[in-house]
Amino acid sequence: MNLEALQKILTDTTPEALALMEPEQREDFTEKLERIYKYLRYNAIKIFNPIWYQKDFMDAGKNHRIRFHQAGNRTGKTRGSCAEFAYHLTGLYPDWWDGLRVKDGGHTYWAIGINYDSLKKVLQKELLGTNNAKQRHTIGEGMIPRDHIDLDKGLETDGARVIQCTIKHVSGRDNTLMFYGCENEAAMMGQKVRGILMDEEPPYNSINIYTQCLTRLQNAGGPGVDGFMIITATPENGQTALLDVFDKNEGGNLYRQYNTMEDNPYLTKEQREEYLAALPEWERDMRSKGIPIAGQGLVFGRIDESKLIVMQPIIDQMDDVMIGIDWGKSQDPTVVVVCTRNPATDHYSIIFEKVFDKDEYDRSPANVAEWIKASDFRGVPIIGGSNDGGIIDGSSNANLKILQRLGCNVYPDTFKNPPQSMLKVTSLSASGSQVNSIDTGIAEMRLMMQQGRLSVADSCELWLKERRTYSYVFNRTTGKHGFNKGYEHSIDASRYALMSLMRGIGCKWYERDSDSSTQLHSFNTLQTSF
Known part of the structure; x- marks a missing residue:
C-alpha cells in the first residue's frame, strides 16, 4: 500500500469511527499509522x-x-x-x-x-x-x-x-x-x-x-x-x-x-x-x-544615503581639491579618489573614483602615473597612507616616490591627521598613534556625514559599497577591537584626501589641470599655522 492510500485511511477515520472499531480493526489501524510515521520519518525528500x-x-x-x-x-x-x-x-x-x-x-x-x-x-x-x-x-x-x-x-x-x-x-x-x-x-x-x-x-x-x-x-x-x-x-x-x-x-x-x-x-x-x-x-x-555586515557594527552606522549621495557634486572654482590613493597589494585594487572642500561652508565632497584592478601592472605606480597625467586632475596634489611607502625621502621603490619621479604632484610628506582632531577620539587599537590612526579619520568622516557636510558622487560605486559594509571586528585572541580590513580601499583613499584637506593641503579647483607638476600647489585652508 502506498503513502497516499495510507494517508486516506488516516484522514477518513474519525474519532467516532475509531471508538466503534473492533480490537482487530484498531490494531490494524495502529499498524498502518506506524507505517505512515516510519515512512514520513525516513523519507523527508519524497x-x-x-x-x-x-x-x-x-x-x-x-x-x-x-x-x-x-x-x-x-x-x-x-x-x-x-x-x-x-x-x-x-x-x-x-x-x-x-x-x-x-x-x-x-x-x-x-x-x-x-x-x-x-x-x-x-x-x-x-x-x-x-x-x-x-x-x-x-x-x-x-x-x-x-x-x-x-x-x-x-x-x-x-x-x-x-x-x-x-x-x-x-x-x-x-x-x-x-x-x-x-x-x-x-x-x-x-x-x-x-x-x-x-x-x-x-x-x-x-x-x-x-x-x-x-x-x-x-x-x-x-x-x-x-x-x-x-x-x-x-x-x-x-x-x-x-x-x-x-x-x-x-x-x-x-x-x-x-x-x-x-x-x-x-x-x-x-x-x-x-x-x-x-x-x-x-x-x-x-x-x-543577507546584506554583508561583519564584526560589532557598521563603522558609519545608519546614514541617510538620500542626503549623502548626489548625482553631480556642486564645485566652485575656489574649492580646495586633493587626491588620495590606496595602493593595491596582491589581488587588492589600487584606488584613486578625488575630494574637494568648500572653504566658505566647510562642506566636503567625494567627486571621483578610479579603480585599478585588472592585473598587477594596472595597479602599479607606472600605470597610475600615466592615468593621472592624462586626466583633468594632473595638477592636484596626491597623498597616500604611511603604510604605502609614503615616506618620500625613504626607499626609491616606494610607490609615492615613483609617482613623484614620473612627474606627478605628490605631497612630500607622510599622511597625518589634522592636529585639531587629535584629541577627539581614543584609538580602538593599541597600535599606532593618533597622528595617522584610522580611528581619528573615521571619526571625522562620520561627523561629516552626520552633520550633512559630506557629499558623495553616485558614480563612486566602490566607495558606496564599502561604506555599507565597513565594520568593526573583535579579535578574540588579542581582546582588541579593530576594523574589517581588506575591504576599505576606496574609504582609505578618501580618508587620506579628506583629512589632508582639513589640514590645509591641496590646490584650488581652477589649478587642478595645471601642468606645473614640478611645484606643489599648497595652501592653508584653515588659516592655522601647523
Missing part, C-alpha cells in the same frame, strides 16, 4: 515541497554549475540546497524537477561546513537526519532516505560525526558522500568531486576553499563534464574575497540569488519582528536580508 525561491535556485542549476544562495536567516536556503543535494546523490528527482540532473552514480560528493562542529549540527543533520552518528536509529531522518544510506558498509564515523558514507543511487552505482570542515583544507586534495555543497563562509579562508573546490570539480563527470558547487550563506563575515568573486562574475557564468526573511511565506510578520527585536540593530539587515 514529501519535500520547495518554496518558490528554493525552486528558482534549483532550476538555475540547469545552466549554472556554480551557484550561491546569499540569503537571510530562516529563509530555508540550507534546507532547500540539502534537498537538491539529496536528489543528485540518490537520483530520486521529483516530477516537477527542472534543474541539473546527474543521471549516474559512482561519484564522490562533498558537504563542507565552517568547522566540524557546525558541519555535524547543520549539514550532517539536514542530509542524514542526525547530529549524533552513535544514534543509528536517527540516520535517515534527513533529506537522504534511510533506504538509500548503506548502514552496513561505507559508513565511517568518528564519535558523533560522520566522516563519509555510501549513498545508493537509482542507477545501481553507489555514490560516496564525504563531510569536511574548512579547518581541514589540506585534506581536500587529490580527488575528483561531482558535486559540492558548502554551507556558510569560514571567516578566514573561504576563497581558498572555493578555489580548491573548483579544481576538484574539473572533469569530475567524465571528460569535458565538470562538477557543480552550491554555496549557501548569510554573509556574517562582511564583504569577503568570495563575495567579491560573485560581485565581479567575470565571464558571466556564476549565479547568485538573494532572498530575505520576508520572502518566506511560513514566517509571519510577528515572528520576524520578534526575531529581529532580539538582535543588535547593526546585525538586523545581515540576518534578515
Whole structure:
C-alpha cells in the first residue's frame, strides 16, 4: 500500500469511527499509522515541497554549475540546497524537477561546513537526519532516505560525526558522500568531486576553499563534464574575497540569488519582528536580508544615503581639491579618489573614483602615473597612507616616490591627521598613534556625514559599497577591537584626501589641470599655522 492510500485511511477515520472499531480493526489501524510515521520519518525528500525561491535556485542549476544562495536567516536556503543535494546523490528527482540532473552514480560528493562542529549540527543533520552518528536509529531522518544510506558498509564515523558514507543511487552505482570542515583544507586534495555543497563562509579562508573546490570539480563527470558547487550563506563575515568573486562574475557564468526573511511565506510578520527585536540593530539587515555586515557594527552606522549621495557634486572654482590613493597589494585594487572642500561652508565632497584592478601592472605606480597625467586632475596634489611607502625621502621603490619621479604632484610628506582632531577620539587599537590612526579619520568622516557636510558622487560605486559594509571586528585572541580590513580601499583613499584637506593641503579647483607638476600647489585652508 502506498503513502497516499495510507494517508486516506488516516484522514477518513474519525474519532467516532475509531471508538466503534473492533480490537482487530484498531490494531490494524495502529499498524498502518506506524507505517505512515516510519515512512514520513525516513523519507523527508519524497514529501519535500520547495518554496518558490528554493525552486528558482534549483532550476538555475540547469545552466549554472556554480551557484550561491546569499540569503537571510530562516529563509530555508540550507534546507532547500540539502534537498537538491539529496536528489543528485540518490537520483530520486521529483516530477516537477527542472534543474541539473546527474543521471549516474559512482561519484564522490562533498558537504563542507565552517568547522566540524557546525558541519555535524547543520549539514550532517539536514542530509542524514542526525547530529549524533552513535544514534543509528536517527540516520535517515534527513533529506537522504534511510533506504538509500548503506548502514552496513561505507559508513565511517568518528564519535558523533560522520566522516563519509555510501549513498545508493537509482542507477545501481553507489555514490560516496564525504563531510569536511574548512579547518581541514589540506585534506581536500587529490580527488575528483561531482558535486559540492558548502554551507556558510569560514571567516578566514573561504576563497581558498572555493578555489580548491573548483579544481576538484574539473572533469569530475567524465571528460569535458565538470562538477557543480552550491554555496549557501548569510554573509556574517562582511564583504569577503568570495563575495567579491560573485560581485565581479567575470565571464558571466556564476549565479547568485538573494532572498530575505520576508520572502518566506511560513514566517509571519510577528515572528520576524520578534526575531529581529532580539538582535543588535547593526546585525538586523545581515540576518534578515543577507546584506554583508561583519564584526560589532557598521563603522558609519545608519546614514541617510538620500542626503549623502548626489548625482553631480556642486564645485566652485575656489574649492580646495586633493587626491588620495590606496595602493593595491596582491589581488587588492589600487584606488584613486578625488575630494574637494568648500572653504566658505566647510562642506566636503567625494567627486571621483578610479579603480585599478585588472592585473598587477594596472595597479602599479607606472600605470597610475600615466592615468593621472592624462586626466583633468594632473595638477592636484596626491597623498597616500604611511603604510604605502609614503615616506618620500625613504626607499626609491616606494610607490609615492615613483609617482613623484614620473612627474606627478605628490605631497612630500607622510599622511597625518589634522592636529585639531587629535584629541577627539581614543584609538580602538593599541597600535599606532593618533597622528595617522584610522580611528581619528573615521571619526571625522562620520561627523561629516552626520552633520550633512559630506557629499558623495553616485558614480563612486566602490566607495558606496564599502561604506555599507565597513565594520568593526573583535579579535578574540588579542581582546582588541579593530576594523574589517581588506575591504576599505576606496574609504582609505578618501580618508587620506579628506583629512589632508582639513589640514590645509591641496590646490584650488581652477589649478587642478595645471601642468606645473614640478611645484606643489599648497595652501592653508584653515588659516592655522601647523
